[in-house]
Amino acid sequence: MKNEKILIIGACGQIGVELTLALRKVYGSDQVIATDIRNEHPLLKGSGPYYSLNALDAVATYELVKKESITQIYLLAALLSATGEKDPKRTWDINMESMLGVLDIGVQEKLNKIYWPSSIAVFGPTTPRDHTPQQTIVEPRTVYGISKYAGELWCQYYHQRWGLDVRSMRYPGLISWKSEPGGGTTDYAVEIYIEALKKSKYTCFLSESTYLPMMYMDDAIRGTIELMEASADKIKTRMAYNISAMSFSPREITSAIQYHIPEFKIEYNPDFRQQIADGWPRSIDDRAARADWGWQHEFDLNRMTYDMLKQLKKKLQLA
16 A cells, blocks of 8 residues: 555645645655646645646656656546536536546556546435435536536446446535635535634625535545555445535524634625536435445534534634
């Protein structure tokens, strides 16, 4: 395991920053190569090697894989749900072309493993919304969701056709204090903590009763690494695993915050993201991940709220 050389594409995104730092603790700083089209994230500076890389440049990616003797790739570069709806064609190109380029490199170079994240955005209005099963109706209504479902099928195809060890999970909404949200429909659940601390008020772009599956970033990062370190015989699906921790509404997260900040007030002004959220599950059935490779979450809403407020106070210098 320690001999792996890992390339992370999209290391400066919400997931990428924390996953890069976590992988460097496991494998060693020099064994994890971080890349992004953006400038290096401040939290990554000094923690290990960094390259500027356009995820759509398959030639440059291949050259870097050869140069660094890469054995695993984590492809995190993507445009997310809300941002993606502003330019559907560009979203499709970025999300799909980058993926197919990496999968081809994986086959050509016989890479040990590839990680590519999917999302609950693959589900749509026709999907059962409560305890959404691992295998169910999948009819996404956003270009982000369409690209993610297509990507899951490509993962399965490359595994079946060439034996490529590709692994994936369907992330719910992810909540983190370390890195900024990246334009998703669940971003309110990060913004609300920041605004509660700064202004004691927040205007939410979803309605008060909109339930969505959520997960604290600590759980998401740990789960990702556990999935990738699981033995291949435990991976029963090569599309993407359902993975979940909790489900809550803006009203419930508000109550959790008010326990610590009683004066906190919230208003509701739903926008176009409400329609996206209304097509997603309210809760996720992730029994397959728990049975196959031992997934277990650690954070519920109250524990997450306590930690978010504690860490953000320090980050925002409000303590």
